[in-house]
Amino acid sequence: MNGVLYKVRESFATVKPAEKVVADYILHHPEDVVSMSIQQIAAESYSSPSAVLRYCKSIGYEGFKDFKLKLAGDLSILNMHDLDKQHLEPGDSIKNVMTVITHNNIQSLHESLQLLDVEELTKAYRYLTQAKKIDLYGVGSSYLIASDAVQKFMRINRPCTAYSDFHMQRVSAVNLGPEDVAIAITYSGETKQVIECIQIAKSQGAKIIAITKYADTEITSLADAVLFVAAKEDEFRSAAMTSRMATLNVVDILYTACAHEEYDDALFHLKRTHEIIQQSGEKGGNKQHD
Structure with missing residues (x-):
């Protein structure tokens, strides 16, 4: 596709x-x-x-x-795959809801795969493997994606932060430098708070990665590497459902590419963090399996 x-x-x-x-x-x-x-x-x-x-x-x-x-x-x-032919309407059965949501998510992933440029993706993950610090910026559901990225990258010893508070985002951005990377997560590409943080990060010399929709937007003009995602939202699909799935998939691709680039080191840190989490769970009386 x-x-x-x-x-x-x-x-x-x-x-x-x-x-x-x-x-x-x-x-x-x-x-x-x-x-x-x-x-x-x-x-x-x-x-x-x-x-x-x-x-x-x-x-x-x-x-x-x-x-x-x-x-x-x-x-x-x-x-x-019988994609792009399913729509939800008021009163639909739960079976139809299951089918439509799943098919729309599949379509979003298919389309996003074709929009991803290999050269841009290669630049992005190499910026991340070389970064001293990674900052992620997002608002609303995009912030939840940023938090998911932090959880992943921290496990392979890639220091990163994602703040929900806008003032803390700006404070973090102004403390970045030429050896750091800022990741903007905004499907619209025009989220005011994210753009402001990226402008600050760029002024400090940080590399900018944007994960956004396919369009010429302010965020794409600021980015050193742009990773496009596709989504198809309608009135029954609030909370950026398909765009969230597509963006999470891009985060997983970046994380896996970074881990494979430094395979032995990443595997060492993954095993160590897993052991520490397991020990913490046992002391508290509950084993952790995430």
Whole structure:
């Protein structure tokens, strides 16, 4: 998959009106578009062939043929897994809720995998393996993801912090240096508090990693490495459910890449932290298994 339909959905906020009608037609008729000519799409969307071509290039494809080829590949996988066809409505059965939530999460992970750039990911995890300190910034559900990252990286002896208090986030950011890394977690890419902390961290010389949606946002302009995630939220899926799953997956990828880069050292610290936690659990009368 290449995350084509995701890119089309996300492009609505940034493309010009003449290209937005093209995006709208593609989003509502993806199966038809695969077998249509550029002239046919232009006619059906009340645009022009040049607008269709500009739109395909604006979302990262070489041209119309390249776009159609990637779209066809995406649709074959979506149809294979019966993805992107499930929606929740009031009064749905619990069985349908189970199916829709699971399928949407699967789709988000599939699309995010295609949006991840190997070069950007390689830069990101190498920044982390070389960092003296890692700071993570997030608000709301993004802060919970940052806390999860701290729990993981601390177990392989990568010093890191994530504060829920905005003032402490800024204090932490101003104490970073050129040997440190700041990770911004914001799906919108425009979270004011996170951007302010990243601006401070960058001014101190720290490397910046952004985990965010596929778009040109303020956070992507500040980052040294950008890791895109995909999500499909609707009115029944509050609390950033699919974006949370996709972002947690990126954190797991970064953590595992760092651990494998310094395999013996990471394994030593994992065993040691596991033994200490087990001993603590036994003294307290409860064994810890996390």
